[in-house]
Amino acid sequence: MSTAAVPASAAPARSRRLPLGRRGLSRLLLAAAVLALWELGVQLGVIDPFFFSSPSAIAAMLARQFGSGTIYKHLVVTLQEALGGLVLGFVGGAALAWLVTRSALLADLVEPVLLLLNSVPRIVLAPLFVLWLGIGLPSKIAVAFFLVFVVIFFAVAAGIREVDRALVERIVVLGGSTRDLLLEVYIPSVLAWVFASLRVAVGFAFTGAIVGEFVGASSGLGYLLNFAQGSQNAALMMATVVVIMVLIAGLFVALEQVERRLLAWK
């Protein structure tokens, strides 16, 4: 009702949203309210802390983990595995995509396999990798790689194939070399496609690393989760989940900054 009174000059879709500062504040208040209710529920005995822990217990656990420094070892291991898988998956996916767009024969051979892999939950192969490569870093990197690789392959292949022919001809007419074509047209075009799926790829890299650690590991955040579950320590489990979520959220914020800079032309 109230929006009907807004003059036509005001954008109706935006007038309903709060200004950015107020929006952030209201979200914070909501989160604080949920935490407060949770804590209150535990204190009043409505919520069983054995299963759900409590915000104060989780905070204490986090303080202990970071205070003693034990968490860092696990954090570093998971980061190494996820980023290793991400980088290798990136390089491998991009390289294979480039080869496939150059050779019709290779495309016929490779693409059906990758399409199939893209449509099944590849994570089910995590136990196989642990079986083959042992419980150390390599098996987790392999799982993360395997998840990321397929996503990047399709993004890069699309970027190369969907390249604007008019732009390619523009460079050719200007007398550009293959190097000019790559730098001026192909790489920027592929970059736009890759960024569209980079967030998915980062998520996959951590999924691969952590699930791999579930299956078999002696360190890492996934191992910690598994250990907490085995020792029925809800506070440790929740604290580990918080660490994982903050880590990935932080990476997403960083990615967004890079993206804003690289894709400023959009």
Next chain:
Amino acid sequence: MQAATTPAVASALAPGALPRIALRNVTKSFPTPDGGRYQALGGVSFDVAPGEFVSVVGPSGCGKSTLLRLVAGLDRPDEGEIRRDGQPVGGIDRRLGFVFQQDALLPWRTVYENVALGLRIRRLPPAEVRERAREWIARVGLRGFEDYYPARLSGGMRKRVAIAQTLCYEPDVILMDEPFAHLDVQTRYYVEEDLMRLCIDGQRTILFVTHDLDEAIGLADRVVVLSAGPRSRVRAEEAVPLPRPRNLLAVRAQPGFTALATRLWQLLFEEVSRVYGRGTG
């Protein structure tokens, strides 16, 4: 058959002078989706003298764009020959500029970077690249927009960027493929005026494809009419009897313009009717 009755081909050339561009019996066909071949050009011959502005008009599908692509070296003719200053065209010609129908600006590069593109590809010294790109941005009236990305520019401004990009490396031949087709009438007028001011200096040779007869006559020294496809040929070549410098609005009221426009319209209309006659018959 019409080509046989074409007036003297080298009309604008001094006797013994070498044409900048010479087309002789050029044919070109393309594969069609149903497995056959469509012969767009069926033996096109005409010359363009150095410093001349020649417009090419014809019904859609007559192979006007194909013709430009052949001259640029983007495609090879099936038969016949295209010579540039007497030398057969065999590949991309770096002294040639091509303004496409779409702006074909790099969306991820700024106005400045787009204008400087041809200079950078030519590996000119950075100082010279900067100086010439800035100069041409100013000449097409885009000073202050150097750091804008194409997505934020209007159609007319994008066209100006494309023109500056082509002119700043100083090609002696410029090909234009319906460059202003997507602009509204007012914008188009200003960009055409710019084009005349910047390009027509008796040095640069321009081959300009359009389907707009007024534009063709208003800008050019000579108009070449192609017959309807397939197998289109030169139907007529007419010199434009109008003095330069011209004002595009005033020029349309001159008797020479009206007479020529009427004559060419008649020719073009016959060709377009052939297309439609075939289509409905």
